[in-house]
Amino acid sequence: MLLKFEFNPNIPIYLQIIEEIKRQIVSGEMDPGSKVDSVRELAKNMGVNPNTMQRAFVELEREKLIYTERTSGRFITTDSDLIEKIKSESVRRKISDFVDLMTKSGFHKSDILRLLEEFMEESEYE
Amino acid sequence: MSNLVEITNLTKKYEGKLVLEDISFTIPNGRIIGLLGANGAGKTTIMKIITGVMSDYTGKVLIDNHSPGKYTKLITSYLPDKTYLSSWMKVKDTVDLFTDFYNDFDKNKAMELLKLLNIDINQNVTKLSKGTYEKVQLVIVMSRRAKLYVLDEPLGGVDPASRDTIIDTILTNYNEKSSVLLSTQLIQDVERAFDGVIILKNNKILVNDEVDNVRAKFGKSIDEYCREVFKCC
Numbered sequence: 001m002l003l004k005f006e007f008n009p010n011i012p013i014y015l016q017i018i019e020e021i022k023r024q025i026v027s028g029e030m031d032p033g034s035k036v037d038s039v040r041e042l043a044k045n046m047g048v049n050p051n052t053m054q055r056a057f058v059e060l061e062r063e064k065l066i067y068t069e070r071t072s073g074r075f076i077t078t079d080s081d082l083i084e085k086i087k088s089e090s091v092r093r094k095i096s097d098f099v100d101l102m103t104k105s106g107f108h109k110s111d112i113l114r115l116l117e118e119f120m121e122e123s124e125y126e
Numbered sequence: 127m128s129n130l131v132e133i134t135n136l137t138k139k140y141e142g143k144l145v146l147e148d149i150s151f152t153i154p155n156g157r158i159i160g161l162l163g164a165n166g167a168g169k170t171t172i173m174k175i176i177t178g179v180m181s182d183y184t185g186k187v188l189i190d191n192h193s194p195g196k197y198t199k200l201i202t203s204y205l206p207d208k209t210y211l212s213s214w215m216k217v218k219d220t221v222d223l224f225t226d227f228y229n230d231f232d233k234n235k236a237m238e239l240l241k242l243l244n245i246d247i248n249q250n251v252t253k254l255s256k257g258t259y260e261k262v263q264l265v266i267v268m269s270r271r272a273k274l275y276v277l278d279e280p281l282g283g284v285d286p287a288s289r290d291t292i293i294d295t296i297l298t299n300y301n302e303k304s305s306v307l308l309s310t311q312l313i314q315d316v317e318r319a320f321d322g323v324i325i326l327k328n329n330k331i332l333v334n335d336e337v338d339n340v341r342a343k344f345g346k347s348i349d350e351y352c353r354e355v356f357k358c359c
Binding site for chain 1: 290320
């Protein structure tokens with residue numbers, strides 16, 4: 001379910017909505033094949049302009065993550081390959097942001113890998 | 127014709143002093159447009175011209191294809207920058223007056239909104255705090271089923287929590303056939319609700335674009351952008 005979240009005011013809102021919906025699809029919070037609420041309803045829940053929401057949906061439909069059935073509404077894609085693809089794209093982006101930040105802070109490849117390994121050892125992630 | 131408002135080459139002077147210089151813009155149906163600008167930029171003047179309060183201008187102004195007049199007043203709901211509720215009235219009397227006065231006034235909606243904003247309808251309007259008074263005026267204006275809503279600074283004295291309620295009210299109330307023109311200095315609070323913004327500077331339009339385009343183009347919020355361009359020195 002899409003709810004109000006803190007928008008970053010410096011980035012177009014429709015892009016942030018797209019990211020949030022992608023995140024929910026990838027994480028499984030939105031089930032593949034499930035119905036999406038109406039644009040108006042979602043806009044109201046998120047406290048944004050309906051046209052902004054519409055713009056996000058146009059983009060998501062273009063990327064085929066959401067499809068429209070003429071009489072019954074909008075649905076999340078059931079294409080698991082596509083969902084996997086979006087997932088790996090989003091992971092790559094996060095890794096690239098992280099590596100960028102580390103490089104700018106003066107760490108080299110070997111340092112980054114070592115630190116990451118150390119972190120994974122110490123923490124309880126599996 | 128899908129443009130609800132069409133303004134062409136609008137110029138307005140106050141006693142020789144230029145306020146609006148050759149301004150042109152359109153507002154299509156189903157849009158929420160922010161009218162922004164520093165103090166004295168001409169926001170209120172534009173709104174007064176659109177609503178037919180002021181008529182000594184040059185240029186062409188069309189609202190739903192009509193010049194400002196009887197017809198346009200019928201389809202335009204205006205929140206002016208001055209207070210205008212009669213002082214002897216209670217909130218509920220005010221609602222009754224507007225119900226009688228405007229065919230498109232939805233009394234149930236007004237009552238619903240007043241309840242939502244926790245306003246006691248048995249209070250005398252002069253006994254209301256500044257913020258509550260403003261809320262009542264806005265409820266009255268938004269309860270008409272108008273085509274065009276012209277809101278001059280609707281959020282000035284209103285507390286932050288109620289601001290959100292009011293913005294949500296505006297967002298859910300307008301429909302595909304109606305548009306909202308809203309002026310404010312509290313840009314940060316409302317920019318999530320805008321489709322587009324018209325930013326005035328030096329008697330002219332500096333920006334007239336979709337908000338998300340402005341954010342993408344300048345990499346900053348509308349609020350931040352305005353802080354920059356309104357700087358006087």
